[in-house]
Amino acid sequence: MKKIVIALTLLIVVTFGSAFMPRVAVAAPLETARNIEVFQPDQAQTVAVGKDLFTFKKFVNKGTSKALSLVEITQPPKYKGGFLLEKHLIDAPEDFYVLEGEFEITSSPSNDKIKLDTGDIAHIPPSIPYGVKHIGAGEGRLLLITPNIEFPNLLKEIGTPVVDKSSIPSASTVPDIEKIASAAKKYGIEFLN
Numbered sequence: 001m002k003k004i005v006i007a008l009t010l011l012i013v014v015t016f017g018s019a020f021m022p023r024v025a026v027a028a029p030l031e032t033a034r035n036i037e038v039f040q041p042d043q044a045q046t047v048a049v050g051k052d053l054f055t056f057k058k059f060v061n062k063g064t065s066k067a068l069s070l071v072e073i074t075q076p077p078k079y080k081g082g083f084l085l086e087k088h089l090i091d092a093p094e095d096f097y098v099l100e101g102e103f104e105i106t107s108s109p110s111n112d113k114i115k116l117d118t119g120d121i122a123h124i125p126p127s128i129p130y131g132v133k134h135i136g137a138g139e140g141r142l143l144l145i146t147p148n149i150e151f152p153n154l155l156k157e158i159g160t161p162v163v164d165k166s167s168i169p170s171a172s173t174v175p176d177i178e179k180i181a182s183a184a185k186k187y188g189i190e191f192l193n
Contacts, residue, residue, distance in 0.1 A: 039066070049158055052075055054074075056070065072143055074141045093146065101139065
């Protein structure tokens, strides 16, 4: 748990630090509490889309209009398909922290493949086409942090609610990619294949 909290803190600082904090000269005094922003979570929800399992929360700063999403994604060993495998782009930055397993990010248009291991962080700038899948043995889990608060809305629309994570209701079904792509457009996500 301590490892997750540290990773989450680092991701938030790396991803949102420049957006939330003014540039500070080297000799500037330390920031004060008035510069610290607190984001409060809503209730966590879990859904399955094919064999992908998504547990997500939205975080909102009550004093501003700023918000972000935190999504834990779980994929089975050596994943051969799934929602996140499809190349897509979002008009918001995304940061991934690998909690467990080995993942591969494929970027477009060059189809470069980048391997991520447990503990690695990947930053995806806005509007960069990519896909990510678990390629390791055992279960793969990663955290996604993004200011795109529409992603949880998409997951609610296309996913099957999960109460017991040991029993994924849609694990034997293939997700309807056309339905997912159509719904995604409403939330600013474009699938490219």
